[in-house]
Amino acid sequence: MPKPLVLTSPRFKDGDLIPIAFTGEGEDTAPPLHWENPPAGTKSLALIVEDPDAPDPRRPQRIFCHQVLYNIPPGAQGVPEGARPDALPPGTRVGLNDFGQQAYGGPMPPIGRHRYFFRLYALDTVLPDLGRATRADLLKAMEGHVLGEADLIGLYERIHHRGAAHGPGASA
Known part of the structure; x- marks a missing residue:
């Protein structure tokens, strides 16, 4: 049985x-990411x-997108810390995040x-140029082409919110 696709970061562990x-x-800046075992x-x-x-x-209303990358070459084993579009693996396309930028936009929850x-998808195709593709555009283009998926979950709460008194309107 083949090993599953795995996504990690040397800067934080899953759930940290x-x-x-x-x-x-x-x-x-974007955290460094590493992956291994893309499916055949x-x-x-x-x-x-x-x-x-x-x-x-406590009352989520939408999914907010922080980064969209696609057509990452299958031989790439990750993206470096702070990777700007010109430092990404050759051929990688950068889509549009919900900040309206073709870049990584870090967490800053209200x-x-x-x-x-951080969701990595292994695809059985190279996608056409989707231009300033949004998360929704990319998900639609990937339909029927996903061979595997790996998730890395990080947590964040703004510093001025940490340790705040718990009560009506306070963060959990």
């Missing part, structure tokens, strides 16, 4: 807090970073501790 450098309160037949990889807890984890899903 995302270091401030990778958030809107810090340097707002993988022609490209895609990465979506999303927050399903927006705006308030209230509470949010979960951030």
Whole structure:
């Protein structure tokens, strides 16, 4: 049986807090990511970073997208820390996040501790140029082409929210 696709970061473990450098309160740079074991037949990889807890984890209303990458070459084993579009593996396309940018936008939740899903998809195709593709555009283009998926979950709560008194309107 083949090993599953695995996604990790040397800067935080699955389920841990995302270091401030990778958030809107810090340097707002993308964390380094590493992966291994893409399934046989993988022609490209895609990465979506999303927050399903927006705006308030007690009453989530939408999924907020922080990064969209696709057509990552299958031989790539990750993306470096702070990777700008020109430092990504050759051929990688950068889509549009919900900040309206073709870049990584780090966590900066308005209230509470949010979960951030770094989702890597192994695809059986190289996608056409989707232009300024949103998360929804990429998910639609990937339909029927996903061979495997791996998640890395990081947590973040803004510093001024940490330790706040718990009561009506306080973060959980």
